[in-house]
Amino acid sequence: MAREAGKATTGKGKTWRKEWGNLGGYLFIAPLVLMWLIFGAYPYFRGLLIALQDYRLLDAQTWSPFNSFNGLHNFIEMLGDKAVWQGIKSAFFLYLSWFPFTAALSLFTAVMLNRVKTNWLASVYRVLITLAWVVPLPAAMYMWTQIYEPNFGYLTYFLRDVLHIWRHTPAWTSDLFWYWPAIGLASAWKGFGYYMLLFLLGLYNIPRDLYDAARVDGANGWQQFRYVELPGIRNIMLLFLVTNVGFLGAGTVEMMTFTAGPGDIYTTLALYSWRVSFEGATRLGYGAALALFAGLINLGLVTIVFKTLRSEKA
């Protein structure tokens, strides 16, 4: 009996260990988990509670979640708030203005750079291309406002007075149509260096053997790109899509420095959320509800991308 009991204990212990694994492993991830709990999970949780409150920054508040609790009122208000729907529309246009262009440009640049055979030259190109990325966003946007200055700015001057190809140039950032290409180009210029680096990392990881095999099979440059490189950077592309598909969070810093269109009519949802949170009545609760709504939509979009473009390990 005693031997049987001993076996059972050992067996139980083994089961526990099998289930939970080596305790030491948890130590590895403990710092990260702790960090995530403090700086990731808690703000989400707190944000969710604030979204259910009439939380105002200028009013005295306690840490209690039931302080000024107003249930789903913020979300109901959101449905009738025309600025919300305008903000979603603007965020979508902002996304369209830069994302496809940035994706194509960064991928194209990475592929070209991958074919540069001289190492030092490739390094020079990499540095030059990523320079824009290291410029702080507000500074970059301010610089672009100078380029777009509608009367005597660089772009206008170049098109009108140097090339003589456009006599009546538009007011780039004040024009209802030209605002989007203008901010799109500025955003693409700012971001494409970073994404180019991502794609380049993926390309560098493709084994040379695959290129050699493709060449032996008679593949030309385009075919190498189509059948070797594109599949080879599939995971990077997934990462690129996942980190950018959440378009509803965009536009805050860009539009603060670049302006949000004539009369601020292109204020995105994120910028609107910031404004209701920190201006006037400082309705952080409503702002949090807007942010939560945007976050959920973004989460849905990320899920769709994952489902449709599932990679080997995703």
Place this chain on the structure above:
Amino acid sequence: MSTLTHRRQIAIAMLLAVLLGTVAGCVTPTPQVTEVTKEVVKEVPVTKEVVKEVPVTKEVVKEVVKEVPVTVAAPPGMKEVRIARCGWLEAEIPLDLAIATYNALPERANDKVQIVLDPTGKASGDPLLAQMRKDKKMVWNGYTCDAPFLGLAPAVELENIVPIEPYIQTSQYVTAAQRIKGQMFKSVWAENSAKGQLYGLPMVTDVVVFMYRKDYLAAVGYPEGPKNWDEVLDAAKKVQAKYGGDVFGFAPTPAVLWRYVAALHQAFSLPDKLFTPEGLLNIKDPGFIEAMKITKQFIDAGVVPAGWETWGYPETWKMGKVAMALNQHSMGAWGGMIWGYDNLKIVPIPVGPGIENSGTMFWSSSFELYNDAPYPQETMDFMVWLSDPDNELWQRGLFKAGKISAYASAYDKFIDPKDVTQNWALGVRDLLKSATAAPNTKWYITVHSKFLPYFISYLQGKTSAEDAVNKAWDEIQAEMKK
């Protein structure tokens, strides 16, 4: 003998790193916090007469002329007075040199005070300050550029800032304090006050003015400048016709309420009509609507530079390609720096019908003292020294930078009426002296945000002026009720 596996070594190393980080975090000195509990005067000191003045300043002050870092921590044993940094202000005026000069004063060796500009500081309206105060962890003493009409009310409501007059009264720089109280324009004093108490000490002040290029206007028959808005429109059309589109007639800035239409309103309405009883800009006032209509006349006439729907015309003005503008005076001064003060004229806003003298909008960039600041009196000693109307380093620096002083005597002392590079400030002084301060309310920015889209829509011809203000007004009221 068991050996540590690679994984275990890494795990131990990570744990050690976390432990070390925690220990380091605990032992890293947070400047002043410990001392705060001992030294901070919790109550605002009772106003009292100070009879002893530190016998220093003017004779022994040597202006520090070379760059001295003022963002490094004070050495041990010094009282580190950390002031939240304001980038644009320092870009325009030599605050860092002023601090370096103050830190080098002989009396600093006695009181062991060192002023430090802290780039990580928070602005007065930041709710984080309230939390830091609650946690007894306030490390900053104040902030150097709050625009009272936008930021004072929220900061007072949050109790982030405290009244400063008692500290001015008890400053070691007695005569400087007296000059500050005696020489500050009443308009600026009102602007920096809330609930009857002074909260802000103006560092620099901006006034909205009418400015023009003398050469362009002289060339079209207006050597003395336009006197009313009909003349402004006429001059703008003539300039545009004469220079063939290379120079624009008039530049409004409709996209920023306080820099343009809130000031233009004062050309058409008397001070008692400018604001509603609750302190909002009175956008339904007939004078305000008239200001909107005047603006549209210029746009319809095609004499306005492109881009007026957003940021306006600063570059065009600075390039000397605009004949007339209505904006903050420093914009005019910066233009004069580039294309010559001889060609610059800064005057009061031309009047509308029935108005004898136009008022104008103005604002200061003010220093505000944080509630529970570690060294409130030491901080205000520095601010009193700095703001002293007799402080040549600072006051002359303001005028040189195109800004103006909030103190009457500084103009008499440091402006040479014959010097064209600075005499424009004398006219701006008179405007500032008689100006009406915008009431301090947390809603000014809301009025701006709600009104702006409708104003632009009106200027684009999509709606009437009356309709625009009514819709904006409804939205403002709805926002205030939320």
